[in-house]
Every structure is written in structure tokens, then in C-alpha cells.
Amino acid sequence: xxxxxxxxxxxxxxxxxxxxxxxxxVVRGILAATLEELASAGYxxxxxxxxxxxxxxNKTTVYRRWPTKEDLVRAALLSxxxxxxxxxxxxSLRGDLVALGRxxxxxxxxPVGQSLFHVCxxxxxxxxxxxxxxxxxxxxxxxxxxxxxxAVARGELAPSADPMLPCELLAAYLRHxxxxxxxxxxxxxxxxxxxxxxxxxxxxxRRKRA
Amino acid sequence: xxxxxxxxxxxxxxxxxxxxxxxxxVVRGILAATLEELASAGYxxxxxxxxxxxxxxNKTTVYRRWPTKEDLVRAALLSxxxxxxxxxxxxSLRGDLVALGRxxxxxxxxPVGQSLFHVCxxxxxxxxxxxxxxxxxxxxxxxxxxxxxxAVARGELAPSADPMLPCELLAAYLRHxxxxxxxxxxxxxxxxxxxxxxxxxxxxxRRKRA
Numbered sequence: 001x002x003x004x005x006x007x008x009x010x011x012x013x014x015x016x017x018x019x020x021x022x023x024x025x026v027v028r029g030i031l032a033a034t035l036e037e038l039a040s041a042g043y044x045x046x047x048x049x050x051x052x053x054x055x056x057x058n059k060t061t062v063y064r065r066w067p068t069k070e071d072l073v074r075a076a077l078l079s080x081x082x083x084x085x086x087x088x089x090x091x092s093l094r095g096d097l098v099a100l101g102r103x104x105x106x107x108x109x110x111p112v113g114q115s116l117f118h119v120c121x122x123x124x125x126x127x128x129x130x131x132x133x134x135x136x137x138x139x140x141x142x143x144x145x146x147x148x149x150x151a152v153a154r155g156e157l158a159p160s161a162d163p164m165l166p167c168e169l170l171a172a173y174l175r176h177x178x179x180x181x182x183x184x185x186x187x188x189x190x191x192x193x194x195x196x197x198x199x200x201x202x203x204x205x206r207r208k209r210a
Numbered sequence: 211x212x213x214x215x216x217x218x219x220x221x222x223x224x225x226x227x228x229x230x231x232x233x234x235x236v237v238r239g240i241l242a243a244t245l246e247e248l249a250s251a252g253y254x255x256x257x258x259x260x261x262x263x264x265x266x267x268n269k270t271t272v273y274r275r276w277p278t279k280e281d282l283v284r285a286a287l288l289s290x291x292x293x294x295x296x297x298x299x300x301x302s303l304r305g306d307l308v309a310l311g312r313x314x315x316x317x318x319x320x321p322v323g324q325s326l327f328h329v330c331x332x333x334x335x336x337x338x339x340x341x342x343x344x345x346x347x348x349x350x351x352x353x354x355x356x357x358x359x360x361a362v363a364r365g366e367l368a369p370s371a372d373p374m375l376p377c378e379l380l381a382a383y384l385r386h387x388x389x390x391x392x393x394x395x396x397x398x399x400x401x402x403x404x405x406x407x408x409x410x411x412x413x414x415x416r417r418k419r420a
Contacts, residue, residue, distance in 0.1 A: 093412070117335070124332040125389060134390065156416050162402060166411050169403075172386030173379055179335060180344065192372060193379075199417060200410035201376050202303070206366050207409060 030055045030062055034076035039115030042122070043073060043129035074132050080107060080116075081140050093151035094198055097170055100147065101190045104174050109184050117178065166197050240265045240272055244286035249325030252332070253283060253339035284342050290317060290326075291350050303361035304408060307380055310357065311400045314384050319394050327388065376407050 033055035037046050048069060052059035066072035088099030107113040123129045144167040151157045157166075173193055177183045185193070200207070243265035247256050258279060262269035276282035298309030317323040333339045354377040361367040367376075383403055387393045395403070410417070 121331050122334040125328060125392070134392075137390065156412055158413055160411075162399070165403070165406060168386065169379060169383055169406065172382040175386060175389075176378065176382030179385075180347065182335070182344075189372070193375070196375060196379065196410070197406070198410050198412045200406070200408050201370075202366055202408045203368055 026055075026057065026061070027065070028079070030057060030065075030072075031076045031079045034072055035080065035112050035116065038073060038076065038119060038129075039112050042119045043069075043127065043132075044123065046073070048072060070128070070132060073129070074136065077116075077133060077136055078139060080113070081136070081143075088147070089150065092154075093147070093156045093166070094194060096147045096150070097166060097194045097197065098191055100144070100167060101170055101174060101185070101194060102187075104171060105184055105190065108174065108178055121179075169197050170194065236265075236267065236271070237275070238289070240267060240275075240282075241286045241289045244282055245290065245322050245326065248283060248286065248329060248339075249322050252329045253279075253337065253342075254333065256283070258282060280338070280342060283339070284346065287326075287343060287346055288349060290323070291346070291353075298357070299360065302364075303357070303366045303376070304404060306357045306360070307376060307404045307407065308401055310354070310377060311380055311384060311395070311404060312397075314381060315394060315400065318384065318388055331389075379407050380404065 030051065033051050034046075037051050037054060041047075041050070046069060048062050048066075049059050051072065052062050055062075062072065066075060088096050088103075090096050090099055108117070120130060120133060141164065144164060147167065148157065148163045152159055152163075157163075170193065174185055174190075177185050240261065243261050244256075247261050247264060251257075251260070256279060258272050258276075259269050261282065262272050265272070272282065276285055298306050298313075300306050300309055318327070330340060330343060351374060354374060357377060358367065358373045362369055362373075367373075380403065384395055384400075387395050
């Protein structure tokens with residue numbers, strides 16, 4: 001898609017479209033404006049015109065790159081996790097999971113993260129927005145899979161039928177605390193939960209696999 | 211409250227109020243009707259009159275026992291978990307957590323459970339309904355605490371600063387699968403997740419507490 005846009009741009013060749021391809025700041029500005037619009041108006045009521053106004057660009061600048069509202073919102077949501085949830089590669093599964101947890105907590109605690117959370121919930125589990133959010137999980141899972149594969153390569157984990165479970169348990173717990181207790185988990189609790197996922201809760205002398 | 215109602219009933223002494231106190235079926239009918247109304251209309255739009263009609267009782271029969279909509283919905287939600295999530299006491303933490311997971315899954319998979327889940331989500335995290343649901347957690351936690359205390363008494367768990375974590379991780383995971391993947395977890399996966407919570411994911415030769 002990058003390539004297609006570049007080709008189209010070369011053909012048209014206006015200063016504005018060249019800026020859009022070259023100019024990451026413009027793209028980032030539009031995606032940030034999309035997140036802000038999404039957080040304040042929700043998905044259903046979101047209008048590309050309002051995003052353009054907020055970003056200070058012409059609406060054709062937005063349409064050219066993201067022809068539909070769905071494309072635009074998908075890109076905006078991906079930009080949140082892409083920036084934060086980079087495979088951390090700390091050298092241990094414990095370090096990587098703590099880093100992953102910190103990234104999730106940072107998103108949860110940010111104003112845009114908080115608003116998006118509310119919007120996602122209030123639009124309901126079968127809304128278009130939640131469908132988009134779910135479709136992004138495949139992309140995000142690639143990053144998480146790198147954490148697990150590195151741990152298997154280091155010999156920390158045996159290859160497993162359900163390799164993503166450590167990441168899923170951690171993400172599920174952090175989301176549960178926010179949803180059920182309206183709590184952002186602190187660093188000490190994050191490390192504690194990661195250690196439970198790594199080591200389990202049973203006393204060492206009671207560990208016979210049943 | 212049971213005692214107060216009984217005293218009031220004795221004073222008034224009508225056949226109808228005696229039936230309400232004696233007659234668990236009437237109470238259960240009203241609570242079931244409340245869940246059905248809640249599932250179809252949501253909390254905001256729920257009217258005690260409609261609950262009474264659905265249950266086939268006079269609305270004063272409902273008001274007498276639950277003076278407000280909040281009281282009624284709280285009792286109805288409690289009835290769901292009270293019936294299902296009884297401390298299972300299977301003799302092992304593994305058995306108890308699997309039984310707890312089965313109970314949660316049974317609620318998730320039931321038509322009323324599914325609808326309640328949608329209603330809770332669509333009314334949003336700061337809605338009155340979610341506030342009621344959160345206030346019930348203290349009551350539900352008493353049952354879960356019994357699971358943990360029995361495990362500590364059997365020597366399976368060391369006393370912990372965060373004793374509820376095993377139950378919370380399990381509940382969070384089951385909710386996450388439903389919310390993120392629209393999946394009801396099957397028995398094999400339930401047992402797998404319980405074993406990860408009990409034993410951790412690290413290979414035995416890599417288990418040094420950091």
C-alpha cells in the first residue's frame with residue numbers, strides 16, 4: 001500500500017501529496033487527531049472531515065491515504081500499539097513480560113487510552129469498532145510471538161501448544177483490574193503477577209503435575 | 211433483612227406477604243424475570259412494573275421486598291453467582307479452580323449470561339449497572355476466599371499478600387477470551403490454564419526466583 005501511494009503520488013506530483021508520503025509528521029498528526037476524535041465522539045459518530053479539521057489538513061489529504069473511516073481508525077489504533085508494544089528483548093522472559101506489562105499500563109493510563117477504553121466498551125462487543133480492534137490482534141500478536149520465541153530459544157520455555165498464554169494471561173489480568181476494579185496496576189504488582197505466570201502459585205513441595 | 215421482612219410480614223399478616231416470605235419460588239421467579247428484563251431492556255430502561263408483569267405478580271409484591279430498582283437488580287445479579295459459584299471444596303486447589311472455571315463458563319455460555327455481558331458492556335464502565343456489579347464482588351469474594359483459605363490450610367499455598375490472585379487470573383482470562391476472541395473456553399483449555407496458574411510456564415530447570 002505504501003508503494004501504491006508512492007506511485008500515485010509520483011504521477012500526480014503535487015507538493016501536498018509529496019509531503020504526505022515523505023512527511024511522517026503529517027501522518028502522525030492525522031492519526032493522533034483520529035484517536036482524539038474517536039475518544040471524544042466515538043466510532044459511530046466519527047467523521048473524516050472532523051479529523052481533518054483537528055489535524056489542520058484538507059480532508060482529501062486524509063481520504064487519499066485512508067479511503068474509508070474503517071481504514072483510518074484501523075491505522076490509528078495500530079499506531080498506539082505499534083509505538084508502545086515493541087518486542088522489548090530484555091534477555092529474559094521475565095524482563096520481556098514486565099516490559100510488555102509496562103507498555104500496556106502506559107496505554108491504559110494515558111488520557112487517550114482511557115477514553116478509547118470507554119468508547120470501546122460503550123459501543124459494545126459486536127460494534128464495528130470492536131471488530132476492528134479484534135482484527136488488529138493478529139498484527140499485535142506477531143510482536144508478542146517474538147517474546148515467546150525468544151524465550152523458547154533461550155530454553156526458558158518448552159515449545160507449547162498454546163505459546164501465547166503467558167502474554168494473554170498478563171494482558172487479561174491488567175484489563176480485568178481496569179474493568180472490574182477501575183485500577184491501573186502498579187510496578188510491584190506487575191512484577192508479582194509476572195512471577196506468578198512464570199513460577200505458579202503452588203508451594204514447591206506440592207508441585208507434582210497431576 | 212430476612213428477619214426484618216419476617217417481622218413486618220407477621221404484623222401485616224396478609225396471605226400474599228406470607229407467601230412472599232415463605233415462597234422461595236415467588237422470589238426466584240421475580241429474580242429470574244429481573245434478569246430477563248435486564249438482558250432485553252438494559253438497566254437504564256428497566257422498569258419494576260415490567261418485571262412484575264413478566265413474573266406474573268403484582269408490582270407491590272416486588273416493591274415490598276426490593277424498594278428500588280437498584281435493590282432488585284443487585285439481588286438478581288447476586289442470585290446468578292450465588293447459585294453457581296459455591297465454594298466447590300473438591301479437596302485440591304486444582305480441583306477447586308477447575309470447578310470455579312466451569313461455573314464461570316456455565317454463566318458465560320448461558321443465554322442470560324450472554325445478554326447480561328452485552329448489557330454490562332454497552333452501558334459502559336461507569337454506569338450504575340457496572341457500579342452495582344462491582345459492589346457485588348465483595349460478596350462473591352467471600353466464596354473465592356474460602357477456596358484460597360482451604361488451599362493454605364492444606365499446605366498447597368503459602369499465605370500471600372495477594373491471596374485472591376489465582377482466582378482473579380482465572381476469571382480475568384475467561385473474561386478476556388470472551389471479550390477479545392468471543393470464545394467460550396473449553397474444558398481442556400480450562401485445565402491447561404489452571405495448571406499454568408498453579409505451576410507457572412518456566413521450564414523446571416530455569417526456576418530460580420529472581
